[in-house]
Amino acid sequence: MSDIIKIYFSPSQTTRKVVGQVASNFSENVETYDLLTFSSEKEFSPSDIVIVGMPIFAGRIPKSGRERLSKLKGKSTKAIAIANYGNAHVTDALLELVDLLTENNFDVIAAATTVSHHSIFDGVAQGRPDSKDMEKINEFAEKCIEKIENGESLESEIPGNRPYTDYKQLPFxxxxxxxxxxxxxxxxxxxxxxxxxxxxxxxxxxxxxxxxxxxxxxxxxxxxxxxGEAFEAKKPEFEKANSERKEVEIFL
Missing domain, CATH: 3.30.70.20 (Alpha-Beta Plaits)
Structure with missing residues (x-):
């Protein structure tokens, strides 16, 4: 019997919300691994279905989240990859997440980028994910279920570059x-x-x-x-530059 495995690194709890919404479309038993607190090794079975959510920090998945996720291995385990961001830039994060899961012997069947209220600049993407986002997230989950039932893997090319953009330390x-x-x-x-x-x-x-x-x-x-001055100076500039709404993107 399959189990649905929720795995997320979600400091502001928005990525957790998105992963939970995808998981709610499945009828199987659910297990949860919160990578803010779980940092052990774990191997999942071929029958499990893993939903992995990571936030995007300046175009990358968080370094700590990556280190903890790298300890989790599959056995050709079906995986759904989600990169959640604050309406700014995806850059290489989704590609990095799909690559890492593939390297760890997960069979990625689908991927998506989702938008949530920005965790640092609170004037960006307020109220998101909203009802329109949730509708698209549910549609994504339904397509994932269809792909699992049909035994299909990821076919879409994931945008991004290798090598990935360098990690950036924010001055705030x-x-x-x-x-x-x-x-x-x-x-x-x-x-x-x-x-x-x-x-x-x-x-x-x-x-x-x-x-x-x-x-x-x-x-x-x-x-x-x-x-501080750096944060206060950047806030209006960043919020203006990222005011245009970005949408959920799905890769199947």
């Missing part, structure tokens, strides 16, 4: 308002880079921080945020 500062912090240490435990000291949740080591937003998203007091 993440700070914590000590007067608002409840010292719950959720940010310490969720940070995939271990950039927040265990004994000081107010601090952030910006040299190793990937700006993934997990600490911002999990904070119950909204104490953590992007700040």
């Amino acid at each position: 500062v993440i700070s914590c308002d000590e007067s608002s912090c409840s010292f719950c240490y959720d940010c310490v435990s969720i940070c995939p880079e271990k950039a927040i000291p265990e004994d000081d949740p107010i601090a952030t080591d910006l040299d190793i921080c990937s700006r993934c937003t997990a600490c911002i998203n999990i904070c119950p007091e909204d104490a953590r945020a992007f700040t």
